[in-house]
Amino acid sequence: MKKLLILLAMLTVIIAGCGKNSSTSGDSSDSSKKVTINFTHWRGEDSKAFDSIIEQFEKKNPNIHVEMTVFPSDSYQSQIQGSLLSGEGIDVFASFPGSQFETIRKANGFAKLDDQNLLSKFDEKLIQAGKSDNTQYALPYQLVYNIPVYNKGIFEKLNLDIPKDWSSFLKTSETLKKNGYTPILFSGDVSPSQFINPMIMNNEPTNNALHEVETGKRKLTDEWFIKTLSQIKELNDKGYFQKDALGTKKESAAALFAQEKGAMLAQGSYMMATVKQQNPKIDQGLLAPITVDQDKAKYEGVHTTTFLLGVAEKSKHKEAAKKFLTFLADPKISSEYANATGQLLTVKDVKYDSPELKESAKWKDKKTVFQPRFTILNERVSKAVETSVQDVLSGMSAKKAAEKAQGEVERVAKN
Structure with a gap:
C-alpha cells in the first residue's frame, strides 16, 4: 500500500509538471x-x-x-x-x-x-x-511634415521664390497656372485632412485651437476658421486645384505630381519617397502656404x-x-x-x-506646430473639420460650411 501511495505521488508530480509545461507552451516568457x-x-x-x-x-x-x-x-x-x-x-x-x-x-x-x-x-x-x-x-x-511637397525644378524654371505671405502664394499659383501647370494637386481622400493644417497654423497661431473647439472654448464659426475655409475656397475657385479634386485619390495625385503635371502636392513629406520611385529625376522640397502677412506669421510649417x-x-x-x-x-x-x-x-x-x-530633415530646425487636427480627441469632431473642407470645394460658402461643422461639434458635446 505504501509503495502504491509513493507511485501515485510520483505520478501526480509528473502530471503537474506536464500541465505546467503545457500552460506555458505559448508564453513568450x-x-x-x-x-x-x-x-x-x-x-x-x-x-x-x-x-x-x-x-x-x-x-x-x-x-x-x-x-x-x-x-x-x-x-x-x-x-x-x-x-x-x-x-x-x-x-x-x-x-x-x-x-x-x-x-x-x-x-x-x-x-x-x-x-x-x-x-x-x-x-x-x-x-x-x-x-x-x-x-x-x-x-x-x-x-512627418504635413505641408505640400513642391517641384523644385518647376519653380527654378519659372524663377519662382518660395511664397512668404498669402499675396505671393496666390501670385505664384497664378504664374504656375498660366504656364500650364496645376498649381496644387489635391486628393479628395487625404488632402482635406492634411492641407487644412498649414492653412490654420497662422490664422489662429496656437497649438490647441481645434482642441479648444471640441471643449467649447472656441467655435468653428469664429473668424479664424471661416477665413481658413474662405482661403481654401479661393484657391479652388481660381482653378489652382485640378478639376474634380475631391474625386482624385491619393495615389493618382501623387502620380500626376511625379509626371510633373503639377507644381505642388497637397499631402506631406511622407509622399516624397513614393514620388521619387515613380520619377527618379524629380527634385523635391517642402513648402507651407503662409496665409497671413509675413511679419504676422508665427509658424513656418506643420509636423506630426x-x-x-x-x-x-x-x-x-x-x-x-x-x-x-x-x-x-x-x-x-x-x-x-x-x-x-x-x-x-x-x-x-x-x-x-x-x-x-x-531635405525633410532640414525642417527640424524650423518653427513648426504639431498638426492641429490631431489635437482633436473626438473622431466625430475631427471628421466635421475635414468635411468642412470638402463642403467648400463642393461649392458651399465658407460661412455655411463652418456653421454646419459647428453644429456637429455641438451635437457631439450634448452626447
Missing part, C-alpha cells in the same frame, strides 16, 4: 518555447522593408515568429478594434495620434510602456503624442509624430512583443527602415541617406 506574434499596421508600402527587418529579428530571436497584417488606413481603426478588445490576433500594432490613440487608450487597448531602455532610444520631445497622464502607451515612430507603435494590453505574448518593439527602435534597424521607406523617424541617432530625407 519561456525562451525555450516558440511563439507567434502579430504585427498590424496600415502602411502597405512599407511591407518590403518590414519583411527584411522581421527576417533579421527572427534570426536573432529564433523562438519568436512575427506575422504581419496590413489594413487600409481609412478603415484601420474599425478593422483592429475587435481584435484589440478580444485579445486575439494583435500583439504589436500602430495607431494614429489624436482621436484614434485616445479611443484605443480609453478602451484599454494599449499596454503601458515603462522600459527605460526602450524609451531612451527615442527623442523624448517627439513621443508625447503617445503619452497620457504621464504614462507612455505608444511610441510615435515617424516624424505618427505611426504610434504599441503593445496590445490583451496580448498573450507581451514580452515577445516588447522585444520586437525594442528591435524596431535600434538605430541601425531604424536607419534601414527610414532609408528604405523615405520616412523621418523619432528614434535617436538615425542616419539618413536619401536626398529627400535630408
Whole structure:
C-alpha cells in the first residue's frame, strides 16, 4: 500500500509538471518555447522593408515568429478594434495620434510602456503624442511634415521664390497656372485632412485651437476658421486645384505630381519617397502656404509624430512583443527602415541617406506646430473639420460650411 501511495505521488508530480509545461507552451516568457506574434499596421508600402527587418529579428530571436497584417488606413481603426478588445490576433500594432490613440487608450487597448531602455532610444520631445497622464502607451515612430511637397525644378524654371505671405502664394499659383501647370494637386481622400493644417497654423497661431473647439472654448464659426475655409475656397475657385479634386485619390495625385503635371502636392513629406520611385529625376522640397502677412506669421510649417507603435494590453505574448518593439527602435534597424521607406523617424541617432530625407530633415530646425487636427480627441469632431473642407470645394460658402461643422461639434458635446 505504501509503495502504491509513493507511485501515485510520483505520478501526480509528473502530471503537474506536464500541465505546467503545457500552460506555458505559448508564453513568450519561456525562451525555450516558440511563439507567434502579430504585427498590424496600415502602411502597405512599407511591407518590403518590414519583411527584411522581421527576417533579421527572427534570426536573432529564433523562438519568436512575427506575422504581419496590413489594413487600409481609412478603415484601420474599425478593422483592429475587435481584435484589440478580444485579445486575439494583435500583439504589436500602430495607431494614429489624436482621436484614434485616445479611443484605443480609453478602451484599454494599449499596454503601458515603462522600459527605460526602450524609451531612451527615442527623442523624448517627439513621443508625447503617445503619452497620457504621464504614462507612455505608444511610441510615435515617424516624424512627418504635413505641408505640400513642391517641384523644385518647376519653380527654378519659372524663377519662382518660395511664397512668404498669402499675396505671393496666390501670385505664384497664378504664374504656375498660366504656364500650364496645376498649381496644387489635391486628393479628395487625404488632402482635406492634411492641407487644412498649414492653412490654420497662422490664422489662429496656437497649438490647441481645434482642441479648444471640441471643449467649447472656441467655435468653428469664429473668424479664424471661416477665413481658413474662405482661403481654401479661393484657391479652388481660381482653378489652382485640378478639376474634380475631391474625386482624385491619393495615389493618382501623387502620380500626376511625379509626371510633373503639377507644381505642388497637397499631402506631406511622407509622399516624397513614393514620388521619387515613380520619377527618379524629380527634385523635391517642402513648402507651407503662409496665409497671413509675413511679419504676422508665427509658424513656418506643420509636423506630426505618427505611426504610434504599441503593445496590445490583451496580448498573450507581451514580452515577445516588447522585444520586437525594442528591435524596431535600434538605430541601425531604424536607419534601414527610414532609408528604405523615405520616412523621418523619432528614434535617436538615425542616419539618413536619401536626398529627400535630408531635405525633410532640414525642417527640424524650423518653427513648426504639431498638426492641429490631431489635437482633436473626438473622431466625430475631427471628421466635421475635414468635411468642412470638402463642403467648400463642393461649392458651399465658407460661412455655411463652418456653421454646419459647428453644429456637429455641438451635437457631439450634448452626447
